[in-house]
Structures are given as C-alpha cells and as structure tokens.
Amino acid sequence: xxxxxxxxxxxxxxxxxxxxxxxxxxxxxxxxxxxxxxxxxxxxxxxxxxxxxxxxxxxxxxxxxxxxxxxxxxxxxxxxxxxxxxxxxxxxxxxxxxxxxxxxxxxxxxxxxxxxxxxxxxxxxxxxxxxxxxxxxxxxxxxxxxxxxxxxxxxxxxxxxxxxxxxxxxxxxxxxxxxxxxxxxxxxxxxxxxxxxxxxxxxxxxxxxxxxxxxxxxxxxxxxxxxxxxxxxxxxxxxxxxxxxxxxxxxxxxxxxxxxxxxxxxxxxxx
Amino acid sequence: xxxxxxxxxxxxxxxxxxxxxxxxxxxxxxxxxxxxxxxxxxxxxxxxxxxxxxxxxxxxxxxxxxxxxxxxxxxxxxxxxxxxxxxxxxxxxxxxxxxxxxxxxxxxxxxxxxxxxxxxxxxxxxxxxxxxxxxxxxxxxxxxxxxxxxxxxxxxxxxxxxxxxxxxxxxxxxxxxxxxxxxxxxxxxxxxxxxxxxxxxxxxxxxxxxxxxxxxxxxxxxxxxxxxxxxxxxxxxxxxxxxxxxxxxxxxxxxxxxxxxxxxxxxxxxxxxxxxxxxxxxxxxxxxxxxxxxxxxxxxxxxxxxxxxxxxxxxxxxxxxxxxxxxxxxxxxxxxxxxxxxxxxxxxxxxxxxxxxxxxxxxxxxxxxxxxxxxxxxxxxxxxxxxxxxxxxxxxxxxxxxxxxxxxxxxxxxxxxxxxxxxxxxxxxxxxxxxxxxxxxxxxxxxxxxxxxxxxxxxxxxxxxxxxxxxxxxxxxxxxxxxxxxxxxxxxxxxxxxxxxxxxxxxxxxxxxxxxxxxxxxxxxxxxxxxxxxxxxxxx
Numbered sequence: 067x068x069x070x071x072x073x074x075x076x077x078x079x080x081x082x083x084x085x086x087x088x089x090x091x092x093x094x095x096x097x098x099x100x101x102x103x104x105x106x107x108x109x110x111x112x113x114x115x116x117x118x119x120x121x122x123x124x125x126x127x128x129x130x131x132x133x134x135x136x137x138x139x140x141x142x143x144x145x146x147x148x149x150x151x152x153x154x155x156x157x158x159x160x161x162x163x164x165x166x167x168x169x170x171x172x173x174x175x176x177x178x179x180x181x182x183x184x185x186x187x188x189x190x191x192x193x194x195x196x197x198x199x200x201x202x203x204x205x206x207x208x209x210x211x212x213x214x215x216x217x218x219x220x221x222x223x224x225x226x227x228x229x230x231x232x233x234x235x236x237x238x239x240x241x242x243x244x245x246x247x248x249x250x251x252x253x254x255x256x257x258x259x260x261x262x263x264x265x266x267x268x269x270x271x272x273x274x275x276x277x278x279x280x281x282x283x284x285x286x287x288x289x290x291x292x293x294x295x296x297x298x299x300x301x302x303x304x305x306x307x308x309x310x311x312x313x314x315x316x317x318x319x320x321x322x323x324x325x326x327x328x329x330x331x332x333x334x335x336x337x
Numbered sequence: 338x339x340x341x342x343x344x345x346x347x348x349x350x351x352x353x354x355x356x357x358x359x360x361x362x363x364x365x366x367x368x369x370x371x372x373x374x375x376x377x378x379x380x381x382x383x384x385x386x387x388x389x390x391x392x393x394x395x396x397x398x399x400x401x402x403x404x405x406x407x408x409x410x411x412x413x414x415x416x417x418x419x420x421x422x423x424x425x426x427x428x429x430x431x432x433x434x435x436x437x438x439x440x441x442x443x444x445x446x447x448x449x450x451x452x453x454x455x456x457x458x459x460x461x462x463x464x465x466x467x468x469x470x471x472x473x474x475x476x477x478x479x480x481x482x483x484x485x486x487x488x489x490x491x492x493x494x495x496x497x498x499x500x501x502x503x504x505x506x507x508x509x510x511x512x513x514x515x516x517x518x519x520x521x522x523x524x525x526x527x528x529x530x531x532x533x534x535x536x537x538x539x540x541x542x543x544x545x546x547x548x549x550x551x552x553x554x555x556x557x558x559x560x561x562x563x564x565x566x567x568x569x570x571x572x573x574x575x576x577x578x579x580x581x582x583x584x585x586x587x588x589x590x591x592x593x594x595x596x597x598x599x600x601x602x603x604x605x606x607x608x609x610x611x612x613x614x615x616x617x618x619x620x621x622x623x624x625x626x627x628x629x630x631x632x633x634x635x636x637x638x639x640x641x642x643x644x645x646x647x648x649x650x651x652x653x654x655x656x657x658x659x660x661x662x663x664x665x666x667x668x669x670x671x672x673x674x675x676x677x678x679x680x681x682x683x684x685x686x687x688x689x690x691x692x693x694x695x696x697x698x699x700x701x702x703x704x705x706x707x708x709x710x711x712x713x714x715x716x717x718x719x720x721x722x723x724x725x726x727x728x729x730x731x732x733x734x735x736x737x738x739x740x741x742x743x744x745x746x747x748x749x750x751x752x753x754x755x756x757x758x759x760x761x762x763x764x765x766x767x768x769x770x771x772x773x774x775x776x777x778x779x780x781x782x783x784x785x786x787x788x789x790x791x792x793x794x795x796x797x798x799x800x801x802x803x804x805x806x807x808x809x810x811x812x813x814x815x816x817x818x819x820x821x822x823x824x825x826x827x828x829x830x831x832x833x834x835x836x837x838x839x840x841x842x843x844x845x846x847x848x849x850x851x852x853x854x855x856x857x858x859x860x861x862x863x864x865x866x867x868x869x870x871x872x873x874x875x876x877x
Contacts, residue, residue, distance in 0.1 A: 072834055072841055079835030087593065087845055090623070091616070091852060098615030122856060123610025125864050251378045255768070256775045261380075269379055 141204045141300045143195045145274070150190045153227035161228025164221055167213065176232045181282040187234035187330065192276040194226040196300075205300040234330040237280035244327040247320040249313065257312040262321050267333055274302075277333040283326035290318045338416050339409060339820055342727045344425055348405030349720060349727075351429075352398050353803055355436065359393035360799040362386045367752070367792035372773040372782040374789070380769035384449040387767075389440060391452030394708075396471050397436050399558040402716050403512070404428070404478045406561045407505050409723055411482060413820040414499040414568075415489045421481045428481075431474030439467025447875045451767070453551065454519075454527060456543040459871045462531040465523050472516050479509040497832040500584055501568040501822045507588045508560030510843050511595060514850070515557060518549025518599070530871045537868035541608035542861040548599035549854055556595035556624075558708055562671065562715035563587070566635050569722055572823035573664035576642025581825035582836065583634045589842040590627035594620055596846050597853035601686045605695050608867070613857050614688065620853070621686035628679060632672065639668070641826065663738045667718035670746040674710035678703060681757065696767075699760025702753040709795075710749040714742065717802055724809050725817040732809045741805060744798035752791030755784035 075081050103109065103117035111117040120126065165176075168185070172178050176186025185193060199205040200214035201222070217225070248254075251269065253261035263269035267277040278286060292298035293310035301307055310318070339345070366386055368374045377383065412419050419425065441463065442448040448460030486498065486506050498506075526543040529535045567584045571577055578584060600617035603609045640654055648654025659665050681703045684690045694700065724732055732738065759781045764771070773782040835841050861867060 072838065073844075077835065079833055080841060083593075083835070083841060083845060087849065090619070091849070094616045094619040095612070097619075098612035102611070102615060118612070121610050121612025121615075123608065123613065123860055125860075246378075252376065252770065252772060255770065255772055256777050264380065270381055 139202055139204045141195070141199050141302055142202060143198045145191055145194070150194060150223060150226060150230075153190075153223075153231070157224050158228050158231050160221075161224035161226070161231075164217075164225050165228055168225075171209065173238070175235060176229055177235050177238055178282065179238050181284045183276075183281055183285060184235075184237060184330070185229040186232035187333070188229055188276055190226040190230035191274055193229050194222060195274060197222045197225065199300040205298060234280075234333060236329055236331075237282075237326070240280070240329065241327045243329070244324050247317075247324050249317040249321050250324055254312070254317075259309050259312050262325075266325070277330070278325035279328035279333055280330040281325060283322045286322040286325060287318055290322065294318075338418075339412050339726055341408060341412065341419050341422055341425070344419070344422065344429070345405045345409050345723075346727050347429060348401045348408070349723075351433065352401035352405065353720070353806065355393045355401075356398045357799060357803055359390045359398065360796055362390045363394075364792040364796040366390065367789040370768065370770055371785045371789035373786055376770055381446055381449060383769035384451070385443060385446050388449050388451050389443045392439060392443065392468070393436075395452045395554070396468060397432065399561075399708075399712075399716075400471065400475045400512075401432065402719070403508060403557065403561050404475060406564070406719055406723075407478060407482055407509065409727075409820070410501045410505045410564070411485045413726075414501040414505075414822055415485065417485065417489055417492075419481070420485050420488055424477050425481055428474040428477030431470050431477070435467045435470025435472075435474060437467070438470060439464050442467075445875075449874050453547060454522070454543070456522075456527060456530075456538045456540045457869050457871045458874060459527065459530050459538070460874045462528065465528050465531055469520070469523060469528075472520060476513060476516070479513040482506050482509040495831070497829040498837050499822065500578070500581055500825070501564055503585060503837070504560065504564045504567065504588045507592050507839055507842075508557060508564070510839055511553060511560070511592055511846075512557040514843075514846060515550050515553035515596060518546045518551075521549075522546035536871055538871050539861065539868045541606065541867055542858065544603060544606060545600070545609060545854070545857055545861060548602045549596075549850070550599070551602050552599040552621075553595045555704070555708065556591050558712050560591075561719060562712045563591075563631060565715045565719050565722075566631060566668065566671075567638075568822040569719065570635065570664055570668045570823070571638040571642065572821060573722060574639065574642045574659050574662055575645060576638050576640075576823075578823050578825040579634050579637035579641065581827065581829045582832075583630055584825075585832070585836045587627040587630045587634070589836070589839075590630070591624075592839065592842045593845045593849065594623045594626070597849035598624060598686075600853070600857075601691070604688055604691050608861060609857055610860075613853065616853055618686055618688055620849070622683075625679065625683065628675070632675075635668070635672075638823075639665075661735070661739070663721055663735065663742060664718055666739060666742050667714050670742060671711045671714050671718075674706055674714070674746070674749060678707035678711055682707065694760050696765060697760035698756050698764045698766050701766045702756030702760060705756070706749060706753040710746075710753065714745055714749075717742065717745065720802075720806060723820070724806060725815065726820045728810055728812075729814055729817065730809055730812040731815045731817075732805065733812055734805060734808070737801065737805055741798050741801040744794055744801065748791050748794030748798055750791070751794060752788050755788040755791075759784050759788075 071077055073080060099118045099121045100114060103111060103121050109120075111120065165172075171180050171182040172185050176188075177184050196205065197214050197217060200207065200210050201217055203211075246263070249259070250262045253259040253264070261269060262278075265272040265275040267279060271277065289298065290310045290313065293301065293306045294313070296307060299307065313321075366383060369377055369383060408419055408425060411417070439448070442461035443464060445461075448464035450458045450460040450464070454465075482505060486502060489502075490496075490498070522543050526538055526546065530538050567578055598617050598621040600609055600614055601621050604614055639658065640648075642659075643654035643657045646657045646659070648657030681699070684694065685700065685703060721732060721738055724730075760766075762781055764778070764781055764785075771778060771781075771785070773779055773785070
C-alpha cells in the first residue's frame with residue numbers, strides 16, 4: 067500500500083482513526099454545548115441555539131444590569147507617552163512663573179514649611195494627575211481646588227515639568243532616619259496589602275505613584291485616613307482606598323513616620 | 338553509526354550547562370521564600386530568577402536534549418550519516434544566540450514576565466526575539482529529522498521505519514505544530530507591543546494562543562523519555578520490547594490527542610466558552626490512554642527481561658530484575674513519579690476538582706513532579722547510555738550514577754509532595770514572599786521548609802550528574818561498539834502504512850486543532866473592545 071492509498075476509506079486505519087476521533091468530538095460537543103448547559107438549573111436558555119452560543123463563549127449582552135450611581139466624579143486623567151515628554155526650557159520657565167502662586171504653601175524651592183507636599187523633584191506624572199483631579203473635582207480641597215480650577219491643560223503640564231525639574235532637597239525639618247517597618251517592605255499579604263515600597267519607592271516605583279521620602283508625616287497620615295474613609299477617591303480602581311481600609315492605625319502611623327524620616331535624595335533617579 | 342558526535346555532544350553539553358544554572362536558581366528560589374531564608378525585600382529579584390529558571394527549563398534545556406538525542410537516533414537507528422550537518426549547526430548556534438539574547442534583558446530586570454509571558458505584562462523586545470530564535474533553531478531540527486527519514490525511505494522502499502526514528506519524527510512534528518500557538522501569540526500580540534507599535538493587548542486571546550503551546554509542549558518534553566522507555570531500557574536490562582505495534586500506536590496517539598487539550602489551562606478564564614472547556618477536558622482525559630498503554634507495554638517488556646534472568650512466579654520476577662543497573666533504577670523512579678504526577682494531572686483536567694487547586698502550589702508541584710521528575714530522570718539515563726558512544730570513553734563510576742539517580746528521586750519527592758499539600762491548603766503560586774509569622778499560614782511553614790530542603794537535594798544530584806559526565810570525558814578509552822536500540826519480541830518486517838508514516842496522524846492533529854481552537858480564536862479576534870493597556874516591566 068502506498069502513501070496515496072492512506073487517505074481512502076478502504077484503508078482500515080484511516081476509517082477507524084478518523085471515525086473514532088470524529089465520534090469522540092461529536093459526543094463531547096453534544097455534551098459540552100447542549101446537555102451540560104441545560105443541566106444547570108440556575109441558567110435559563112431561550113432555545114438550543116442560545117445554549118450553544120452561550121457554551122461557545124459568544125459575547126452576550128447581560129440583561130437588566132444597571133450601572134451603579136457615581137455620586138462623585140472619578141479621575142479622568144489620561145497619560146500617554148507623549149503627554150510630558152521632553153519639556154522645553156520655555157515650558158519649564160512658564161511653569162516657574164506659574165509656581166509663584168504655589169510657593170506660599172509648597173515653598174519657594176518646592177519644599178513646604180506648612181505640612182503640604184514637597185514638590186521639588188516630584189515625578190511630573192504625579193503633579194499632572196493631581197492638578198487635573200483638583201480641576202475636575204475628582205479630588206477636593208478647600209485650599210487647592212480654587213487654585214486648580216482655572217488652570218489650562220498647558221499650564222498644568224508646565225507646572226508639572228517645572229517641579230519635576232527642581233532638585234530634590236532635604237525636608238524643612240529633617241528627622242533621624244527610621245528603619246523600614248514591615249508594612250513598607252512586606253505589606254500584609256494575608257490582608258491583600260502590597261508593600262508600600264513596591265509602588266512608592268524603597269523597592270520599586272510604578273507610574274503615577276509619588277515618591278514619599280521626606281514628605282510631611284501629618285500630610286501622609288491625613289491622606290491615608292482620607293483614603294480609608296473614602297473622603298478622598300481620586301485613586302483609579304480604588305487602589306489606595308482598598309489598601310488604606312485594610313491598614314491598622316499603627317501601620318498608618320509607622321508608614322507615615324518612616325517615609326517622613328527618609329532623605330529625598332535616595333529616591334531612585336528616573337529621569 | 339554515530340558520526341557527528343561533536344554535534345550531539347555540543348547539544349547535550351549546552352543543555353546540561355544551562356540546566357545546571359537554572360537548577361541553582363530554582364534551589365535559591367525555594368530557599369528564599371521558605372521560612373528558613375531571610376526575605377530579600379525585593380520581589381523583583383525573585384521574579385527575575387523565576388523568569389530565567391522557567392525560560393531555560395521550559396524552552397532551552399528540553400529542546401536541546403530532544404535535538405541532540407534526535408540527531409543520535411537519526412544516525413544510529415537509520416544507520417545513515419546525518420544529512421544537513423551545516424544546518425544542524427546553524428540551528429544550534431541560533432539557540433545559543435537566542436538564549437543569550439533572552440537572558441540579558443532578564444538579568445537586567447527588563448523581562449520579569451515569567452516564561453509563560455503573562456500579557457498584559459510586557460518585557461523587553463529582545464527577550465521575546467531571543468525566544469523566537471530558540472524556536473526557529475529547533476524548527477531546523479524538525480525539518481532535518483523529516484528530510485533524513487525521507488531519504489532513508491527512498492533507499493529502503495517499503496521497509497519498516499525503526500521505532501526510535503518513527504517516534505523521534507512524531508515528536509518533532511508535535512513540536513513544530515505546538516510551537517505555532519506561542520509563535521502566533523508573540524508575532525501577532527506581544528512583539529508589536531514590545532516594539533512600541535501598539536500599547537494595548539488582547540490578553541485573553543494571547544492566553545488562548547499560549548494554551549495551544551502550553552500543554553502539548555509537555556508531550557514534546559516527554560518524547561525523549563518515552564523513546565528511552567521503549568528503545569533503550571529493554572536493551573539495557575537484557576529484555577525485549579513486548580510489542581512494537583503498541584509502541585507505534587502510543588506515539589501516534591500522542592500526536593493526535595496532545596494538541597487539542599490546552600484549554601484545561603484556562604478553566605478559570607472567562608473569555609473561553611464552557612463548551613470548549615468541556616471538549617478540551619474530555620480530550621485531556623484521552624491522553625491518559627497512550628501513557629497507560631506505555632506503562633503496560635514497558636512493564637511487560639521488563640517482565641520478559643526478568644523471566645529471561647530466571648525470575649519466577651506472579652510477582653517473584655520483580656526481584657530478578659537487574660536493580661543495580663542505572664537504567665532499571667531510572668525507569669522505576671520515572672514510573673513512580675509518572676504515576677503520582679499522572680494522578681494529580683487527572684485532578685487538574687477535571688473542571689470541578691481543578692477549581693480547588695487552580696493557581697495554587699499544587700500546580701507547581703504537579704509539573705515539577707512530571708517534568709523535573711519522570712521526564713528529566715530519563716534525560717539523565719539517556720545521557721549515561723549515550724555517553725560512552727559519544728566520547729569513546731567508559732563511565733566507570735556506576736555507584737556514583739546510582740547515588741545520583743537516588744538523590745534526584747528522593748529530592749523530587751521531598752520537594753513536590755509538600756508542594757502539593759500546601760496547594761491543597763490554598764497557598765497561591767507565583768508569590769515572592771510569604772509571611773509565615775501570620776497564624777493563617779504558620780502551619781504551612783514546616784511543609785515549605787521540607788520542600789526547600791528537597792530543592793537542595795536536587796541541586797546536589799544535579800551537580801553530581803554534571804561531574805559524572807565531565808569525568809566521563811577524561812576516563813580511559815574503550816570501544817563502545819555501535820549504538821543499538823531494543824529489539825521487539827516480534828521484530829516488524831512489514832508495518833501497515835498508517836503505522837509507518839505520520840501523514841494521517843498529523844492531519845488529524847491539525848484537524849482537531851481547528852475544531853477545538855478555531856472558533857474560540859476567531860471569536861476573540863473579532864470581538865471589539867477586548868484589549869487592555871499593556872503593563873511594561875521596569876517602566877517608570
């Protein structure tokens with residue numbers, strides 16, 4: 067018998083091989099697409115075709131699903147690779163002029179004396195996002211919101227680039243460096259808390275997360291509490307709220323005290 | 338007739354060298370996340386190591402073993418010089434270049450995506466290009482195996498293809514087709530994103546493409562082991578293959594049913610329809626068939642050897658087996674691990690049972706027991722058996738070889754059994770760190786500690802293996818004679834064309850891929866709004 071005769075029904079091996087394979091396929095298909103869908107009493111199908119489509123994974127519109135109300139605005143910031151890339155000297159200069167009005171709280175060199183965040187050398191993406199959120203109302207603060215509400219997109223980008231350009235200076239009242247607490251380097255795996263350091267520096271940094279070294283302890287503590295109580299809600303997909311809710315008050319204090327005690331010049335250079 | 342010994346040795350040495358490195362990384366990983374290690378405080382280093390371990394053990398090491406062994410089979414079973422030696426060296430060097438290209442971004446922390454790629458995670462472009470080169474290099478081997486068999490057939494019209502070569506070519510075809518899934522994932526989904534042409538990826542579709550490769554690749558790893566079961570072990574212990582036909586049927590069954598089953602890896606994936614999951618589950622159950630056929634045939638072949646040595650009685654013959662022969666020892670260990678691993682596999686492929694162990698350490702335990710245990714221990718046996726024929730020198734230290742095999746067996750059991758256990762207790766896999774001080778998981782600390790100790794036993798055994806082979810390069814010269822494969826009780830004179838060629842079974846393999854993967858892939862590819870933003874590893 068030559069290879070040519072292989073694919074004919076007179077070849078016993080061909081007939082048996084193909085027959086058994088096809089039979090198994092047909093039987094399993096009937097079981098998987100018809101019998102088993104109807105064996106689920108909690109699912110109702112209009113007809114057999116409906117059951118087959120469902121088992122095949124055809125995307126179907128879910129009936130009677132109402133979107134939950136969103137009483138407050140969510141963050142709508144979109145960051146692309148071009149948004150903040152390679153700022154010109156003019157843009158940074160414009161940002162410096164605009165920053166005059168920020169200096170009263172955030173300090174003339176971007177280092178605050180008033181428990182506001184230190185902005186000198188903060189990642190541009192972070193400042194960009196927060197200013198947008200203040201402007202849109204996704205984040206609200208009696209002092210900050212009025213400043214942000216009239217800023218244009220270009221002004222926000224310029225301010226972000228200006229502060230990112232400034233050198234990272236020590237905090238106004240530096241304190242002795244504390245050792246890393248567990249919450250910063252280990253998180254709390256059993257409560258679903260990733261280590262603070264895996265996004266905010268110390269271990270790794272993720273886009274959109276600020277570095278925290280040398281920031282005001284009172285400010286960081288207040289923000290964690292605001293996330294925990296859902297008073298602050300401009301974190302995308304509740305990333306920070308889920309973490310802050312699961313943190314104990316001791317952990318909040320330890321994390322805030324640790325980051326406040328670190329010199330900002332240990333932040334990994336990213337630019 | 339082993340002519341191109343240098344080529345085969347180069348494949349084996351590269352395979353075992355990278356195996357040694359990856360094994361060391363594996364032992365370190367076991368240690369660092371166990372209660373006896375001090376936490377590094379940097380999960381990224383762990384994932385870096387894990388990516389290197391998986392990429393080497395999954396793509397580079399078994400592929401090189403299959404290739405080297407394949408060339409050896411082609412020359413010795415067909416008694417014909419290898420055709421396309423230059424191409425074979427090209428394939429080898431492609432793998433060398435690809436491996437180096439992939440390892441550099443991993444070492445720099447730019448490709449900590451694990452060997453299963455996990456989109457939407459995206460690593461450095463050169464990592465993926467390196468993997469592509471490794472696969473392309475191995476496809477050269479696939480082509481060469483096919484060409485060598487074709488030339489032999491022309492010279493021997495109508496003759497039965499030697500079993501070892503028949504199985505070897507079946508394995509190469511299986512690899513050629515199973516690698517297509519990952520190749521499609523890389524070329525259509527991942528590489529455009531890694532190269533910066535796109536910034537979103539259809540992670541669900543990418544996972545389906547990968548499942549095409551992910552399960553059948555295991556049977557590609559398994560092929561050299563099964564070839565050794567059928568064609569080396571009976572000869573080495575003085576027996577005969579019980580049935581040549583049964584062996585051929587096992588290999589063609591692997592070809593047909595190894596492919597359309599990968600979706601049992603996506604049981605928890607919402608983008609795959611439940612009907613397809615069921616079909617894949619049913620076909621996965623069928624894969625047990627060639628394995629059970631093999632276990633039966635090999636036990637019968639071994640019994641023949643025992644009875645020829647004077648074994649009597651229903652079970653009395655077992656004592657008459659040559660237990661001091663490393664090949665016998667390796668076979669027994671491999672079967673025990675295959676038995677436990679296979680039983681675990683039946684649980685993984687059952688939709689409801691899988692739900693309780695999905696993504697837990699059970700899975701890690703399972704594939705280490707099957708691949709690291711049942712399969713790799715036979716890779717050792719293949720190397721020991723081939724070495725004198727490749728080097729022209731004797732492996733003198735049989736005792737050391739036996740100790741090495743024992744240690745590998747014990748190490749693998751001590752590593753994987755507690756792994757399965759903590760998986761049942763719910764310990765997740767792919768975690769860099771566990772806080773064993775937490776009362777919720779404190780009871781698992783002892784099991785994990787045992788597991789880590791097992792890892793070091795494996796490392797010791799792996800080092801011994803490399804030392805034995807290295808010493809074998811300097812041992813006194815001998816004439817090892819021609820390399821021969823086991824004979825069957827009834828040596829085939831004529832074989833039906835269906836069992837002497839692969840065409841019918843390759844056609845069935847492709848047809849089943851189309852029926853079982855065609856619609857889900859088409860459906861996902863044409864559904865709008867299924868892409869998600871890529872997550873770039875190491876990006877700020």
